[in-house]
Amino acid sequence: MYALVDGNNFYVSCERVFRPSLVGRPVVVLSNNDGCAIARSNEARALGVAMGVPWFEIEHLAESSGLVALSANFALYGDMSDRMMSLAAGMGPEQEIYSIDESFIDLDGVRGCLAERGHKVRDRILQWVGIPCCVGIGTTKTLAKLANYIAKTAERKPGSYPASLAQVCNLAALTPSALQAVLAATEVREVWGVGRRIEAQLKEGGIHTALDLARLDPAMVRRRWSVVLERTVRELQGLACIALELAPARKREIACTRSFGHPVTHLADLGEAVTEFASRAAHKVRQQGSLAGQVLVFIRTSPFRQQAQYSRSISMPLRRPSADTGVLVAAALRGLRAIYRPGYELARAGVMLLELQPSTVLQGELELQQESAAPQRARLMTAIDDLNQRYGRSTVVMASAGLAGDRRVWTMKQERRTPAYTTCWADMPVARA
DNA sequence: TCTGGGGTCCTAGGACCC
DNA sequence: TCTGGGGTCCTAGGACCC
Numbered sequence: 382m383y384a385l386v387d388g389n390n391f392y393v394s395c396e397r398v399f400r401p402s403l404v405g406r407p408v409v410v411l412s413n414n415d416g417c418a419i420a421r422s423n424e425a426r427a428l429g430v431a432m433g434v435p436w437f438e439i440e441h442l443a444e445s446s447g448l449v450a451l452s453a454n455f456a457l458y459g460d461m462s463d464r465m466m467s468l469a470a471g472m473g474p475e476q477e478i479y480s481i482d483e484s485f486i487d488l489d490g491v492r493g494c495l496a497e498r499g500h501k502v503r504d505r506i507l508q509w510v511g512i513p514c515c516v517g518i519g520t521t522k523t524l525a526k527l528a529n530y531i532a533k534t535a536e537r538k539p540g541s542y543p544a545s546l547a548q549v550c551n552l553a554a555l556t557p558s559a560l561q562a563v564l565a566a567t568e569v570r571e572v573w574g575v576g577r578r579i580e581a582q583l584k585e586g587g588i589h590t591a592l593d594l595a596r597l598d599p600a601m602v603r604r605r606w607s608v609v610l611e612r613t614v615r616e617l618q619g620l621a622c623i624a625l626e627l628a629p630a631r632k633r634e635i636a637c638t639r640s641f642g643h644p645v646t647h648l649a650d651l652g653e654a655v656t657e658f659a660s661r662a663a664h665k666v667r668q669q670g671s672l673a674g675q676v677l678v679f680i681r682t683s684p685f686r687q688q689a690q691y692s693r694s695i696s697m698p699l700r701r702p703s704a705d706t707g708v709l710v711a712a713a714l715r716g717l718r719a720i721y722r723p724g725y726e727l728a729r730a731g732v733m734l735l736e737l738q739p740s741t742v743l744q745g746e747l748e749l750q751q752e753s754a755a756p757q758r759a760r761l762m763t764a765i766d767d768l769n770q771r772y773g774r775s776t777v778v779m780a781s782a783g784l785a786g787d788r789r790v791w792t793m794k795q796e797r798r799t800p801a802y803t804t805c806w807a808d809m810p811v812a813r814a
Numbered sequence: 815t816c817t818g819g820g821g822t823c824c825t826a827g828g829a830c831c832c
Numbered sequence: 833t834c835t836g837g838g839g840t841c842c843t844a845g846g847a848c849c850c
Contacts, residue, residue: 412818419818419850435817453818480850576848607824609848636820685817731819794816 382488382553383525383625384499385517386469386506388462389533391482392420395461396451398511399802399810407448411436414640414793415452423537452798460803464510472502472516477625485522487625499549518551522623523616526573527591528552531563542566564592564617574613579606591617631669631737637661638679638731641791645727651680652714653783654791658732659713660779663706664769666734667762672702674736676709678716683728691725702738705758706765709734710779 388394392410397403407424411417418439421430428446430439442448462481470476475487488495499516506514515536517529528550535547542550542563552560570580572591588594595617603611612622637658645651655678666673679694697712713732765777775782783789800808 414816414818416817433818437816440816483850574848578847607847609824630822632821634821638819640818683817729818733820793818 382491382495382518382520383522384472384486384488384495385479385522385525385529386465386472386484386486386499386502386514387517387529387533388465388482389513389515390420390422391462391512392453392458393422393425394512395458396454396799397422398461399457399799403449407442407446409436409439409448409450410453411450411797412453413795414642415450415796416640418450419453450797452795454799454801456801456804457799461510461512465506465512465514468506468509469502469514471505472498475625475627477627478629485525485625488518496549496551496554499551503548516549518549518553520553520619521616521621522625523573523613524552524619527564527567527571527617530571531567561592564595565590567591569594572613572617574609579610582606631671631739633737634733634735635662635665635669635671635673635737636731636733637665638729638733639793640729641727642794643790644683645730645791646723646725648718648721648723649783650789650791651717651721651727651730652781653789654730655713655717655732656710656779656782658730659710660706660782662732662734663704663709663762664766666709666737667704667766669737670740671737672704672740673709673734674699674702674738675734676712676716677733677735678713678720678731679733680717680720680727680730682725686726686728689725691722691727693720695720696735702736704740705762706779707758710781714781 393403393408396408396410405424406422407428407430408422409418409425409430410420412419415436417433417435418425418430419433421432425448428442428448430442430448436450439448443450458481465482466476466478466484469484469486472486473488473491477485479485491498495518499518503514503516506512515529515532517525517527517532519525519528531542531546531552532548532550535542535544535550546563552563555563567590569575569583569588569590572594575583575594583589583594588597594614597614599611599614602614615622639654639658641654645654659676675696675698677694677696679692681692682688682690684690695716697716699708699712703709768777769775802808802810
């Protein structure tokens with residue numbers, strides 16, 4: 382038996398904790414570069430704001446309907462997430478943190494009424510952290526996910542489901558006929574693992590609801606679609622196929638990519654951006670104790686604009702795997718020079734580290750030239766990471782990153798950013814008597 | 815004028831081997 | 833006229849997730 386604890390409109394809820402005046406108002410949080418809406422309050426949703434819609438298309442709602450837009454503040458959301466997760470863990474013996482606002486809890490061995498327990502955890506998170514959550518419970522992760530959707534929808538849209546399922550929904554406690562009714566009232570698109578493409582194919586075959594999907598023959602689903610969708614069907618039928626993942630797996634690739642605040646045409650500016658992206662990726666790869674075997678760098682124009690398009694990437698194999706910022710930045714810059722062509726208005730670039738492997742199994746190599754500088758370089762990286770941790774992210778950077786500030790054309794737009802209330806002393810909220 | 819970022823898994827098809 | 837069978841590895845692309 383599994384529970385899924387999931388924050389409601391998580392980014393918006395984080396912002397509302399520190400700006401209670403936003404409660405009850407239509408609010409969206411924008412992606413990096415203030416591009417698209419990536420979170421929306423129920424009030425914004427009611428205005429017809431779709432997930433992922435570009436800001437410029439809904440900006441008029443600010444004037445006409447009081448829609449408030451905020452730039453994404455990931456430092457805040459990450460910290461609020463840690464607080465919420467530590468309380469959600471109280472639901473059962475094991476927890477898998479699945480995303481910034483969701484965790485699966487294993488309920489094996491938990492006694493008593495599960496829904497009651499879910500309400501207690503929900504109340505505690507609301508009171509101690511300030512984030513409203515919903516809890517879904519089911520015999521498989523897919524059913525717990527669906528239960529969570531039902532708990533949220535029943536709360537937001539009275540009448541869509543029985544009111545008793547709002548906020549906390551335990552599908553395993555329903556009678557078979559009640560369960561069927563609930564599944565029949567749920568669009569197939571809401572099932573975890575069914576995206577737009579598969580939804581269209583299913584609907585063509587007359588499969589419209591979660592109940593329709595649950596009634597398919599798994600073997601047929603495998604033949605016609607894939608083992609992935611077959612697993613989904615079996616999970617809907619109550620057979621657990623997807624296990625809880627307790628320790629986050631080591632990432633197999635690590636990326637840092639950004640859209641630019643303004644179009645970039647000069648190699649010098651691109652070099653600064655690529656240096657920063659490679660440096661950040663290098664830091665991430667060190668954090669997880671890995672080395673990269675290849676560095677991929679790409680640049681591209683905006684596919685949304687009517688202009689000459691250019692999109693290229695190149696993969697640079699390293700002579701030996703590395704997590705050294707100097708090595709990775711140099712490779713990325715070599716790649717950049719190889720793919721750069723003047724005359725294009727570039728909108729985006731990125732660096733990906735591939736062929737990651739644990740740093741503990743570094744293959745030995747004959748040292749033909751001189752004594753290895755590796756230990757000193759590793760200590761240097763640790764020192765840089767420590768300094769940046771202590772004094773701020775860009776305290777020590779590679780010279781090719783250029784000087785931060787006014788001259789940079791490429792840094793992303795963040796015009797509506799709220800303070801880092803919980804992670805920066807200078808931004809701490811002040812209470813007045 | 816303005817359109818995010820970071821991942822995973824699976825499959826099909828090509829290259830290559832004996 | 834007639835042109836095998838079986839296997840592995842790699843990559844690109846599709847689909848999904850939040």
